[in-house]
Amino acid sequence: MSDSPQPGGQDYERRLNESAAAVAEFEHTPRGFLGTVQHVLHANPTFVPVIVLVASIAVFGVIAGERFFSPFNLTLIMQQVSIIGILAAAQTLIILTAGIDLSVAAIMVLMSVISGKLAVTLGVPAPIALAVSFAGGIAAGYLNGWLVTKVKLPPFIATLGTWNVFFALNLWLSGAQSIRGSDIDEVAPLLKFFGNSFEIGSARLTFGTLLMVVIFVVLWYILNKTAWGRHVYMIGDDKEAAEMAGIRTDRTLRQVYMLAGFICALAAWASIGRVGSISPQSFYEGNLESITAVVIGGISLFGGRGSIMGALFGALIVGVFQSGLRLAGVDVLWQVFAIGWLIIIAVAIDQWIRKVSA
């Protein structure tokens, strides 16, 4: 065969259209119940936390009875998880980009101290104090984003560092002193706005709970319905590919960290209402609890996969376990024990689902 061009195909391709059209196929064995479940869960990763949530509510309803199942207790659980839930929303943003943020709770406590210090100790009008704390949250997020994108530190290291930095700043600013609830009530009741509640029957919803739900709904919209949100997923999925496909990945990443910082500042405001006072020592393990909620919610630590609503369900599952075990009269240490296994099982299920052949 000569080297001249062959419109319509190469010599070795001549018999291509005689070739069998069959595609390599495994003998079709029915998937079975487990296989079917695996497939459904692969297509809808948020099903797992939803199922676990419903099942745990049902189980604890049986074990702990009426007291657990009451609207009062169920809304109390929502109150209890609201702060960690909001932090988990911020954490989800970072984890979706294949990062991790160990500083979320430290940013939150620092910002609650800043707004309290300004409003209560220095007498700055509460709205201005809050505005400063929002700006501070965004700045703290920018610092994390800058360390990750410009200094090229792994997110784990960058935020491990800033966690300590923010915690130290918070102790310095507050002098390790709490700001009492009564002082806040006197000077700046606005800081405790999210502690207000309203009742529907015996259900008692705080504004802080509503804030958590609103944050999740807004973030769900942003992540799924806007271009920026799709870019967040793309960056987490494959940063290099996103870069080559024309996304300004570093800029988007910095924006993600700034948005997370802003959400932490919102959590700071809500936490003042929830706790009733401002304590520099509070929520020391909030960063790990937020990661727990995200992981139990079925969001992949490798980035790019999972729905933000999973983190909300994850936070609620933790709350349901704690409340249910407490009402069933189980010692606190076994609550911690149970949460530990919950994390391990959640990630194991995630790995199992991921193994599904598409």
Place this chain on the structure above:
Amino acid sequence: MTEPLLKARGLVKRYGRVTALDHADFDLMPGEILAVIGDNGAGKSSLIKAISGATTPDEGTITLEGREVRYASPLQAREAGIECVYQTLALSPALSITDNMFCGRELRKPGILGKWFGLLDQRAMEEFARQKLTELGLMTIQNINQAVETLSGGQRQGVAVARAAAFGSKVIILDEPTAALGVKESRKVLDLIRDVRSRGTPVVLISHNMPHVFELADRIHIHRLGRRLTVVKPGDVSMSDAVALMTGAMTPDAIHA
């Protein structure tokens, strides 16, 4: 004589003591398929990176449609109409075909929802993606919203090419589009490249596959030791001569003699 659509003169790129481009020239005519061949380390990739904005050459000029251009990033080159399909394809496996096609240039809903709330026009994007894939004969793909990781290698290549061709680009650069594909899938991609040309868009094809190069290319740019050695027409030389030229076993004078 028609002017080249994309022209480069005297490109130089050094990496420390390594010279990747040594006063290299490059011409792409309107509506042609230009193959770029060269041995490993000849500087093909450096040339393509310089043209597509991935690197900025130390010296030399690049002209697109008669105007001198200088790109600081691939994004700028893309905005100017130079699309590059990398060997790695730059697709996000977990995301849908539509998401991938519109990566970085999503359509928003008209009106307040789109302008202020950034709401994406999912329907319009799906419609557009389906239309483009159909035009390029890729509609064996059933579901425009299926994740890219569920597609075969050839289908992924098709999506990447369709993405490059869909947005009115002036030049499409394809880096080893058939390297990872089987015989049948390669054939589909080759037809796809011809299709792109028939729409009037010139294509730069980088390939090691001589039969594919000779079948498709209108002209063949042979790169050697960081510069353009010569440009040949597939009808004028044999594959073995082309290989001899690119490896240095033969000089261009021997051909023209």
